[in-house]
Amino acid sequence: MSRETALRKPRAKIGPGAIVAYILALITVAPLLWMALSAFRPGAEVFSASWPKHLTLDNFTFVLTEVPFFTYLGNSALVSVVVTVVSLFLHTMCGYALARMRFRGRGLFFGMVVSTLFVSLPVILVPLFMVTRALGMVDTYFGLIVPALFNAFGIFLLRQFYLNIPSELEDAARLDGCGYLRMYWHLILPLSRPIMSSLAVLFFLANWNSFVWPLTVAQSENLRVVQVGISSLSGQYGADYQYILAASVLAAIPTVIVFIFGQRRLVDSLKTTGLK
Amino acid sequence: MSRTSLTRLVPRSRPGESRAAFGFVALDGLGLIVFVALPAILALVIGLFNVDGFGKIEFAGLHNFQLMAGDKLLWKSLGITTAFTAMFVPTAFVVSLCLALLVRKPFPGVGLVRTALFLPNVISLVVIAVMWQFLLTDKVGVVPEMLGGVGLGDVSWLGDPALALPTLAFVCVWFLMGYQMLIFLAGLQDIPGELYDAATVDGANAWQRFWGVTWPSLRPTSFFVLITSLVNALAGSLGFDLVMVLTKGGPANSTSTVVFYAYQQAFLYGRFGYAAAICGLMVAISIVITGALFALTRGGRFDES
């Protein structure tokens, strides 16, 4: 396995590992490509298992013109971006404190964070809706955003990450007279870049694809997010699957872009983490 | 590791450290309490009541928990959740770790490959369900057509009670492997390159480097992946979302996981008290299992012995 040293070579070669990776990647995306292809089929052929005779953009035109799809996309973008940015700040602070700072009740607090991992949405949907309603957030952007901010997953992952930071770095900063906030801002946040870019991608995707909560909390049409919008395309007795597929392809574009961007950052920041 | 040495020399808590730490955790703590813990406690308390979903609430004591003993469908669903967890968690763990190792270092198009492996996760579950239903359709779906050549053309992947759950687990692995791969990748990139250099100098081969360097260094990440996917499979939305959109618990209840069963009890049958009691049971089971894992690994720290 020569891959460990490959990083230092000016130009990476295609080894057997790469070939395997190409094949696996192809198998993984094949169903998705099939689906994307079906979005270009005329309605009557959407179920066909054969290669399409001709392709059409009608399905996309329908989705973009007959349905306020841009509103849905805008709502999803707003909610996903705000939740991602705000929760990254909250969770890096919280995860850092849990991993590196000593305070009374830390074990208890961490226990609480971990135990909230067991709480899944279907289990708490009704009480969560009640709490949100009591705070006057039903049918507002706040209702879409605020309950989505808090998740133990991010805190837990960041805490695991911070456990591995060499304490020499902190000690050096402390000798330079850094307070906790400056240490957080100037040392911890830059150090966290790779993990933050991964988390940003995950948070963005989770919120972009969330369905049950937006459906429950947002009632008016101008608050509808894209996943709810897609499901709105199916009727009582069946659906025009070509429209659903076209809408899904459109909805997937931002997430693919975010991921490509996110994983580039992930690789780039590898060289600047200060860990090397 | 060297970092423990300095930590030992400093006093247990620096001045102002506690206050600063409280400041750091305050907002997340408050949010978790209001939007997760409080609803969860409410949900569990509901288990002690008969709640019809239209405002009627009667104290029922442990009645809902006693009902569980005689509920054959609940026991069946517990078995299904166990089987699903046993199929999904190890498979997803091994597959995603292998993928992470495979795409860890750059090669031409590595970004594209990573994106491709992750791509299933960017599509919403509703669409995933529609897509697999197309592909797996009896006789004329793409998969049966392709498998026709090896005599598996008549297999009904979603309609046969013996196969529906493994099929579901397979789709879940396909859906989530890129996600877990990403977490492994982040973990892999935290491993100092010097460790590999040292191991190479010592003449370790790839296999030895993996067990000697990668695997130990990756333990906090592995622990995290294991815990989250375990909890997700047992009591989380993994055993729910896809069931909801793809099989509705069928055929013949063969994919009716506990969370799905509890969901049906609450939202379709209006028995919120009983559903809450079932969820309480699942949370208890998850806590016991993860508690045991935490104890075994000293909270996922491993190395601070």
Place this chain on the structure above:
Amino acid sequence: MNPPPAPGSVTRRGVLRTAAWGMGAAGLGSLASCASGSGDDIAFWHFIVPGTPNYDKWLLPLIKDFNARHKVKVRERYIPFGDYANGPTLQTAFSAGDGPDVFMLSPGDFVRYYNANALADLTPHLSDAVRADYEPAALASRTFNDRVYGLPMEAEPLALFYSHKAFEAANLSEGDLPKTWDELLDVAQKLTGADRFGLGLETSPGYYQNFTWYPFMWMGGGSPIASDQIHSTFDSKAATAALRLWQQTIDLGVAPTKLRGGGGTDTRSNLLTGFCAMQQTGIWAVGEMKLNAPKFEYGVLPLPTPPGGKQLTVAGGWALAANAKGSKPDAAAQFITYALGSEDPACVKRGRLWNTVIKKNLPVRKSVRDLARRKGDFDDPIYQQFLKDIAPTAKGEPRYPVEIYRAISDALQACQLDGANVKDAAADASEQIATFLSDYKGGSIL
């Protein structure tokens, strides 16, 4: 939301600043959201897809007319059907005491809502003339103790639809159309090919699957409960025979173990694509076909019967109901009768628009049916056939409570898809139903 600013360390203020920034970012967008402002409004939740004729030509004008004539205003909210019928939205709202004032309700849920006192009595808003105008069977399933708790919008009977093309491909003609269960299996076998199934029956567990199976049980005189509503009769010969028929369709390989797309209601994904040559589905398929595939050639036949059985089918349909626990049950009831159950000719016209012009189903009010007949709406031969041959044999969708529904559903799924012994499965379900009936105290089930 923000904790009180305390004169603490720099760190703490920094945290608050960050929080304020975050909240500010969140706040930017929230300006546009609309408050529910429930003052004079009544909320109407439905699954009529915006942009379809049902929505543009029926629902919106109805609400506009009502709002123009009343102080109380109706606000509609669309919820996708899949989520409305199987999702948590409606139930979550009711649980939080925030349920809609007017909503669509299926027979399967009727007893549960009634037993929870969630349904407002519509009787005071309904004139005797209008009550008499309704088909007795359609109103009966929404009535408890002679009080009406929901107004049906339509009756949608089930039948067997078949594709001409598939019949021709199998060298079958109109003379081969199955009349008995044996013939059904035989013809389905002939129609089954390398890439086609002869018969499509619902495979997904749920209220709908039970609904489609009930007529097969009824044909031989079966019923899950005796007329005294105390004893279970599910282990009858008729019920086991119906379970066996469904099992045979899978055992013989003439029906798929999983239908495509939306399942049994969805002809576009199954009958139309040639996946199934025959499909059991409802009258709505006539309208669906006209809208989506006007050139598709198909026919309709009544559900085949068992030896000694009589021809029967089931008719479903949704009803509008008013939330008794809402802030304005009276106004909600008023809206429902305005929409569906008033003597006003405009109401009858609106009924015709919904039942026979936009959708193709059967009106439940005689006046609407007469108007539609006068206007020639039923001239379509298949529609005519439904009206003459199938509708007269239709029973209303039963309102069995969830415990009974679930016992039947489990038995049906086990027999159909898991090869269970039909007698054991029926006996097992029968026992569960008996246990439930022994301490049931709610509203009348039959």
